[in-house]
Amino acid sequence: xxxxxxSALPDEWExxxxxxxxxxxxxxxxxxCGCANEFSTEPNTNVCPTCLGLPGSLPVMNETAVEFAMRxxxxxxxxIHPSVMARKNYFYPDMAKDFQTTQYDQPTSRDGELVLADGxxxxxxxxxxEEDAGKTTHVGGGGRINDAQYSLVDYNRAGVPLVEIxxxxxIRTVDHAKAYVSELRDILLAIEVSDAKMxxxxxxxxxxxxxxxxxxxxxxTRCELKNINSIRSLGRAIEYEARRHVDLxxxxxxxxxxxxxxxxxxxxxxxxxxxxxxxxxRYFQEPDLVPLTPSADxxxxxxxxxxxxxxxxxxxxxxxxSVADDVLVTVVERGQDQLALGAIEAGADPDRxxxxxxxxxxxxxxxxxxxxxxxxxxxxxxSGELSATQAKQVLADMAxxxxxxxxxxxxxxxxxxxxxxxxxxxxxxxxxxxxPDEWARFTxxxxxxxxxxxxxxxxxxxxxxxxxxxxxxxxxxxSRKST
Amino acid sequence: MSALGIAAAVRSGERSAVEVxxxxxxxxxxxxxxxxxxxxVMADEARRVAAAVxxxxxxxxxxxxxxxxxxxxxDNMCTRGIATTCSSKILEGWEPPYDATVVERLAAAGAVAxxxxxxxxxxxxxxxxxxxxxxxxxxxxxxxxxxxxxGGSAAAVAADLAPISLGSDxxxxxxxxxxxxxxxxxxxxxxxxxxxxxxxxxxxxxQIGPFSTSVADSAAVLEVIGGxxxxxxxxxxxxxxxxxSVLDRGVDGMRIGILRELSGGPGSVDGIAPDVQACTTAxxxxxxxxxxxxxxxxxxxxxxxxxxxxxxxxxxxxSNLSRFDGVRYGLRADAPTTGAxxxxxxxxxxxxxxxxxxxxxxxxxxxxxYDAFYGKALKVxxxxxxEFASAYEQVDLLLTPTAPTTAFRLGxxxxxxxxxxxxxxxxxxxxxxxxxxxxxxxxxxDDAMPVGIQLLGPALSESTIYRxxxxxxxxxxxxxxxxxx
Numbered sequence: 001x002x003x004x005x006x007s008a009l010p011d012e013w014e015x016x017x018x019x020x021x022x023x024x025x026x027x028x029x030x031x032x033c034g035c036a037n038e039f040s041t042e043p044n045t046n047v048c049p050t051c052l053g054l055p056g057s058l059p060v061m062n063e064t065a066v067e068f069a070m071r072x073x074x075x076x077x078x079x080i081h082p083s084v085m086a087r088k089n090y091f092y093p094d095m096a097k098d099f100q101t102t103q104y105d106q107p108t109s110r111d112g113e114l115v116l117a118d119g120x121x122x123x124x125x126x127x128x129x130e131e132d133a134g135k136t137t138h139v140g141g142g143g144r145i146n147d148a149q150y151s152l153v154d155y156n157r158a159g160v161p162l163v164e165i166x167x168x169x170x171i172r173t174v175d176h177a178k179a180y181v182s183e184l185r186d187i188l189l190a191i192e193v194s195d196a197k198m199x200x201x202x203x204x205x206x207x208x209x210x211x212x213x214x215x216x217x218x219x220x221t222r223c224e225l226k227n228i229n230s231i232r233s234l235g236r237a238i239e240y241e242a243r244r245h246v247d248l249x250x251x252x253x254x255x256x257x258x259x260x261x262x263x264x265x266x267x268x269x270x271x272x273x274x275x276x277x278x279x280x281x282r283y284f285q286e287p288d289l290v291p292l293t294p295s296a297d298x299x300x301x302x303x304x305x306x307x308x309x310x311x312x313x314x315x316x317x318x319x320x321x322s323v324a325d326d327v328l329v330t331v332v333e334r335g336q337d338q339l340a341l342g343a344i345e346a347g348a349d350p351d352r353x354x355x356x357x358x359x360x361x362x363x364x365x366x367x368x369x370x371x372x373x374x375x376x377x378x379x380x381x382x383s384g385e386l387s388a389t390q391a392k393q394v395l396a397d398m399a400x401x402x403x404x405x406x407x408x409x410x411x412x413x414x415x416x417x418x419x420x421x422x423x424x425x426x427x428x429x430x431x432x433x434x435x436p437d438e439w440a441r442f443t444x445x446x447x448x449x450x451x452x453x454x455x456x457x458x459x460x461x462x463x464x465x466x467x468x469x470x471x472x473x474x475x476x477x478x479s480r481k482s483t
Numbered sequence: 484m485s486a487l488g489i490a491a492a493v494r495s496g497e498r499s500a501v502e503v504x505x506x507x508x509x510x511x512x513x514x515x516x517x518x519x520x521x522x523x524v525m526a527d528e529a530r531r532v533a534a535a536v537x538x539x540x541x542x543x544x545x546x547x548x549x550x551x552x553x554x555x556x557x558d559n560m561c562t563r564g565i566a567t568t569c570s571s572k573i574l575e576g577w578e579p580p581y582d583a584t585v586v587e588r589l590a591a592a593g594a595v596a597x598x599x600x601x602x603x604x605x606x607x608x609x610x611x612x613x614x615x616x617x618x619x620x621x622x623x624x625x626x627x628x629x630x631x632x633x634g635g636s637a638a639a640v641a642a643d644l645a646p647i648s649l650g651s652d653x654x655x656x657x658x659x660x661x662x663x664x665x666x667x668x669x670x671x672x673x674x675x676x677x678x679x680x681x682x683x684x685x686x687x688x689x690q691i692g693p694f695s696t697s698v699a700d701s702a703a704v705l706e707v708i709g710g711x712x713x714x715x716x717x718x719x720x721x722x723x724x725x726x727x728s729v730l731d732r733g734v735d736g737m738r739i740g741i742l743r744e745l746s747g748g749p750g751s752v753d754g755i756a757p758d759v760q761a762c763t764t765a766x767x768x769x770x771x772x773x774x775x776x777x778x779x780x781x782x783x784x785x786x787x788x789x790x791x792x793x794x795x796x797x798x799x800x801x802s803n804l805s806r807f808d809g810v811r812y813g814l815r816a817d818a819p820t821t822g823a824x825x826x827x828x829x830x831x832x833x834x835x836x837x838x839x840x841x842x843x844x845x846x847x848x849x850x851x852x853y854d855a856f857y858g859k860a861l862k863v864x865x866x867x868x869x870e871f872a873s874a875y876e877q878v879d880l881l882l883t884p885t886a887p888t889t890a891f892r893l894g895x896x897x898x899x900x901x902x903x904x905x906x907x908x909x910x911x912x913x914x915x916x917x918x919x920x921x922x923x924x925x926x927x928x929d930d931a932m933p934v935g936i937q938l939l940g941p942a943l944s945e946s947t948i949y950r951x952x953x954x955x956x957x958x959x960x961x962x963x964x965x966x967x968x
Contacts, residue, residue, distance in 0.1 A: 049579075049580060049581055052811060053806050053811075054579065054580070054581075054811075054812070055561070055567070055569075055574070055577075055579070055682040055683075055806070055807075055812075056559075056560070056561040056567075056579065056581075056583060056679070056680040056681055056682045056683070057679075057680075058678065058679050058714060058715050058716065059716065060713065060714060060716050061716065087802050089801075089802050089805060089848070091805065091808060091825060093808070093810045093821060093825075096806065096811065097805065097806045098805030098806050098808055099802050099805055138821070141820065145820070145821050145822045146820055146821075146822040146823075147820055148820060148821055149819075149820070150821065151821040153810065280849055280850045282801075282802070282845065282848035282849060282850075282853075283848075284798060284799075284802070284848055284853075284857060287685075287686035287687035287717075287799060288683075288686050288716060288717065289716050289717075290716055290717060
């Protein structure tokens with residue numbers, strides 16, 4: 001298998017991607033102090049001696065953050081190991097201590113996998129706990145620390161708990177990269193450890209991109225892409241970068257291992273720091289914190305309390321229906337699978353339930369719709385009591401909470417009443433008589449003519465019946481009368 | 484007068500806390516110009532706190548076991564709103580917004596902080612000569628050093644500028660100056676006293692402890708400052724110490740080992756001075772005479788401590804001291820860019836010994852060198868823990884001299900860091916293992932300067948250590964230190 005998707009790499013090249021995703025944990029307080037873990041607009045107001053790294057301050061581990069990290073690890077099928085925190089030493093004004101407290105050679109979670117909606121398996125190397133940094137704004141010069149005239153630092157975000165999830169370089173297409181992030185986000189939401197919003201920075205994705213000759217299993221020089229702010233942007237960035245690597249190789253050059261900055265507006269990546277002259281972080285075990293040693297019982301408790309994950313929820317719906325995977329993905333992503341299961345249980349047709357939910361309940365708030373009322377409206381549609389168009393309208397009104405969400409009352413309020421089949425039959429005969437040329441083209445024309453004329457007659461019938469005719473019944477009638 | 488004596492007098496109403504504090508402020512005013520034990524005298528604050536103690540007594544309250552007792556704090560312990568410098572230029576102008584846990588606990592026990600004492604910059608040194616504010620002098624002979632790094636706290640107690648003080652001990656920084664100044668200095672078990680608010684040097688080694696003129700005072704202070712603190716994750720969740728009640732139990736039947744490798748006899752490291760060795764032997768005999776069973780015990784890895792320490796401590800320090808970058812507090816040097824400012828600030832703000840250790844530590848942690856240096860030092864720590872554990876199967880306590888020599892002369896060792904570092908050879912093992920150890924004055928050297936004897940025990944063996952220390956104290960020959968007061 002090679003290439004990306006539509007705008008593919010040349011067939012002789014294969015894409016190799018690994019993703020590093022930083023996720024902010026939705027704890028009440030920061031990782032090592034009692035400051036609220038919340039977004040504050042006024043700089044340096046949500047800080048204390050510990051997250052400011054004042055001399056003499058000490059960290060105290062947030063137990064909920066560890067709990068969340070372990071839950072995430074288990075949701076990704078990782079083994080939970082005894083782990084230690086480490087110091088990653090580097091000078092930068094946004095790190096209040098000039099080191100980041102993170103995990104290095106003994107991370108909490110190791111060796112898991114994430115299964116994409118289409119069944120593709122992406123290995124998870126590790127998921128480790130670390131603290132976030134503050135935010136720096138460099139003013140003047142080239143806008144970087146070594147040429148700025150001055151720098152402003154806001155430590156409100158310093159010490160916010162993060163988990164960094166590192167995938168193996170198992171991703172071969174842009175679509176899989178996007179699906180990975182989307183699946184990960186759905187898992188994070190399902191296990192309630194993060195709000196996982198890329199646009200707001202509570203989920204940040206860095207992509208390690210390289211290419212290699214199709215069929216080879218070598219790993220060539222990779223570049224790490226940063227500043228990717230949406231799933232769409234991730235796809236664009238990987239495509240651009242892969243193409244850049246191919247172009248370099250094909251012109252006899254090679255990429256350098258480096259961190260590159262994705263410029264969404266410009267649609268290109270620009271060189272950042274080269275990994276060759278990267279800092280030596282001088283990792284060592286954080287002496288101010290004690291090792292994390294979860295018991296087997298504790299891990300078993302986490303497993304027992306684990307909610308059903310998106311993949312299992314999709315599989316459950318998939319077993320009951322024959323809709324396409326993307327419908328299942330959407331319904332589960334929106335958390336509408338319980339609604340769907342209830343409606344199916346109540347007797348509605350499974351495929352109709354899922355496609356109607358996908359198409360007609362794509363709204364922020366659908367809480368006024370429940371399994372029974374959904375089943376009722378879909379059964380009204382199946383029985384011909386409501387046309388497809390009418391069913392859509394009723395569903396929209398139900399979601400809006402009109403008439404207490406009662407489908408019968410809503411249908412009555414619109415005067416919806418499916419046209420009786422003999423009345424429809426008469427109407428069709430009348431229209432055929434009025435349009436002999438069009439009817440001839442429908443009965444005797446080629447496929448294209450027939451298609452066009454089917455549209456013409458359906459439109460005329462809908463118009464004449466003021467939308468009360470059932471589209472499927474019309475199609476059947478036209479087909480029957482033409483033979 | 485002892486701290487416990489002062490507390491008893493204040494609590495009984497015999498003396499007022501204000502009267503006591505005025506007397507000590509007068510002594511500081513008179514004597515400290517020459518000694519330079521204090522970086523800062525908290526006169527107004529001390530008077531205010533003492534007055535509050537007196538008010539509580541007048542109201543019938545008990546201000547606590549250290550009611551009205553003046554205490555000097557090593558200037559690497561945070562005091563709210565009061566400059567805390569680590570004797571470094573780099574913290575110029577910084578006033579912590581919070582008190583260290585030990586400072587809070589002393590205040591809650593009725594003690595009155597009278598000032599911040601001088602130290603080797605960031606506690607790096609063994610003579611208090613590495614201070615940005617000039618050296619502290621030994622009150623027993625002002626041409627000599629008081630030891631270090633807690634030299635200011637040791638000198639303050641030796642000169643009776645405060646009846647008690649706190650120091651911090653990373654490789655001997657309480658015990659060695661206690662020995663040099665002829666006072667009692669205790670390094671508790673790692674985790675027994677909260678490090679919250681202690682400006683870190685080597686985080687896995689640092690421990691706060693008391694200086695005092697008596698073993699009983701030492702025990703009283705440790706009872707107050709010890710105990711679990713949720714703000715320090717390495718704090719031991721154990722019941723508070725009960726030490727004073729065991730002081731008179733003696734050492735009958737106690738097994739005490741002379742630690743062969745550090746005591747100057749056959750099989751010992753070089754450099755233990757004969758007069759110091761003689762006092763060590765005399766101390767062992769005194770314990771034996773009091774009923775202890777004394778034997779020779781070998782802990783071969785004890786001699787590796789110095790090398791391991793000078794990797795572990797600088798490595799941790801190189802990271803702990805990164806935050807002094809001019810961005811948030813303290814000194815900020817002027818430079819054209821933010822990056823250059825950070826470099827210029829550190830260049831101007833740190834003294835030579837601090838820079839030396841930051842470089843040592845940075846090197847020891849570097850990629851490609853970690854395994855050979857820092858990694859190997861951690862293995863030595865593990866080995867030492869195992870060997871000391873087996874030694875403590877044979878004996879209850881170990882005994883060594885606290886330092887290889889008596890107090891040396893100012894400037895005598897400043898040119899060669901290595902001769903300064905070997906001063907810590909006897910004290911370092913307890914920091915690497917996290918075990919408690921005390922230095923008790925016992926006799927004098929040929930120069931009439933005091934000799935300190937160190938008693939070491941396993942983790943949380945403080946009560947056993949204090950029992951033996953009380954016996955040593957009672958049987959010690961008159962020392963220069965005692966005559967000097």
